Amino acid sequence: MRAIGATEFGGPEKLQVLDLPEPHPGPAQVRIRVHAATVNPTDSGLRSGRYRDRHADQSGPFIPGADAAGVVDEVGDGSRWQVGDRVAAIVVPYRPAGGAYVDELVVPDASVLRLPDDVDFPAGSTFLMNALTARLLLDELGLSRGQVLAVTGAAGAFGGYVVQMAKADGLRVVADAAEKDEELVSTLGADHVVRRGDDVAERIREVVPDGVDGLVDGSVQADLLVPAVKDGGVIGSVRGWSGALERGITARPVLVYDSAERADLIQGLEEQLARGVYTLRVAQLLPAEQAEQAHRKLEAGGIRGRLVLDFS
Numbered sequence: 331m332r333a334i335g336a337t338e339f340g341g342p343e344k345l346q347v348l349d350l351p352e353p354h355p356g357p358a359q360v361r362i363r364v365h366a367a368t369v370n371p372t373d374s375g376l377r378s379g380r381y382r383d384r385h386a387d388q389s390g391p392f393i394p395g396a397d398a399a400g401v402v403d404e405v406g407d408g409s410r411w412q413v414g415d416r417v418a419a420i421v422v423p424y425r426p427a428g429g430a431y432v433d434e435l436v437v438p439d440a441s442v443l444r445l446p447d448d449v450d451f452p453a454g455s456t457f458l459m460n461a462l463t464a465r466l467l468l469d470e471l472g473l474s475r476g477q478v479l480a481v482t483g484a485a486g487a488f489g490g491y492v493v494q495m496a497k498a499d500g501l502r503v504v505a506d507a508a509e510k511d512e513e514l515v516s517t518l519g520a521d522h523v524v525r526r527g528d529d530v531a532e533r534i535r536e537v538v539p540d541g542v543d544g545l546v547d548g549s550v551q552a553d554l555l556v557p558a559v560k561d562g563g564v565i566g567s568v569r570g571w572s573g574a575l576e577r578g579i580t581a582r583p584v585l586v587y588d589s590a591e592r593a594d595l596i597q598g599l600e601e602q603l604a605r606g607v608y609t610l611r612v613a614q615l616l617p618a619e620q621a622e623q624a625h626r627k628l629e630a631g632g633i634r635g636r637l638v639l640d641f642s
Contacts, residue, residue: 334431334621334639335393339379342625347618348391352382352415353427353436355406360439362419366615368397369624369637370459376423377625379559384424393428396421396587398435399445399455399620400641409439417554420458420596422587432620433641440593456636460488461599461608463586464546467566469595470582471544473622475500482557485522486513487636488568491608492546493518495603498607501622504537506530506549514634520607533556611635 331352336344355361359530373394375381385392399418400413411417423429427436445454473479479496483489486504496503497519505520515523524533531554534542541560552573559565561579571581588594602608613635616624624637 332433332618332641333391333393333428334618335428337391339377339382339392341378342374342622342629344377344620345394345621346627348393349579350391352434355404355409355436357407358409358439359406359436359577360402360409360411360417360442361396361404362400362417362435362437363403364398364430364433364435364640365400365640366398366455367395367432367618367639367641368455368459368577369621369628369639370396371628372396372423372459373429373431374629383426388426391428393431394423395428395430396423396459397457398430399451400435403434411439411442416447416451416454417442418445418454418458419443420462420586420590422590424587431618431639431641438591440596442601443596443603446604451612451642452612452615452638452640456487456610456612457603457608458489458596458599459586461491461495461603462589462592462595463488463568463584465595465599466584466586466589467492467568467582468495468499470566470584471546471566473499473501473544476502477543478502478538480502480538480542480545480555481505481520481548482526482530482546482551482555483534484515484518484523485634487611489546489548490515490518490611492548493520494608495602498602499530502522504534504542506533511512511634519558528554529556534558552635588617588640597601612638613641614638 402415421430505516506526
């Protein structure tokens with residue numbers, strides 16, 4: 331079986347085509363013939379060794395990838411899926427079997443959603459990991475309809491899903507964007523778009539003088555954002571929180587891989603995807619063998635949407 335991974339941690343040049351044994355599903359598992367795998371920032375972190383402590387007692391190879399889409403081609407005993415189903419899956423890349431950069435991917439039933447007929451595999455592969463992260467963060471913030479949420483990094487894939495999900499939840503959304511991305515962020519549904527920069531908290535306060543009820547820090551601006559949040563407000567973060575807090579503000583970090591088998595949340599996202607709640611954005615589709623180039627593009631920054639590897 332073809333896989334893309336690294337036998338040692340390092341730069342993008344460490345990625346190579348590997349030949350691994352073909353996996354088979356166990357009970358309540360499904361095997362997916364992967365057609366597309368998304369390139370996420372966590373992938374470059376895995377490859378570089380940033381998360382090497384999560385590979386305890388593993389000697390490699392290290393296979394990145396948290397998102398995949400394809401067709402079910404084998405099911406384990408008791409699986410709720412059928413051969414031929416078009417699906418997307420979230421993958422925990424730190425497990426011994428590795429991540430999604432493979433031709434054949436085995437995951438738990440609960441980590442899979444059905445793709446709508448009008449969503450192709452590259453677009454479908456960009457959805458689940460980031461959308462599930464957004465769902466977890468918004469649930470953790472616990473805001474009510476009509477309250478105000480600020481979102482940074484709204485032009486990115488994750489931030490865009492937060493904006494659209496928050497609007498579906500009935501929240502008022504203030505999002506930041508670079509000048510070139512303001513129209514994009516507006517089309518995603520943000521009620522107010524403010525210019526990105528070191529003074530972003532001040533710009534948010536101009537729109538919401540009392541401060542926002544909650545904030546999702548998609549661009550990891552940390553301390554710069556605290557002044558934008560009202561007394562007793564809450565900040566959600568995808569990379570932990572080490573900044574200073576004040577005025578009764580709390581930080582709520584989440585790790586999506588802890589919830590990769592939250593079938594209740596994943597089925598809810600499946601229903602919303604089928605209703606067209608979300609805008610799926612593929613920045614570029616590259617052959618799987620060009621994973622090194624994809625990682626270089628990702629690390630260079632400025633990507634809007636997601637780079638996707640073609641395994642078809």
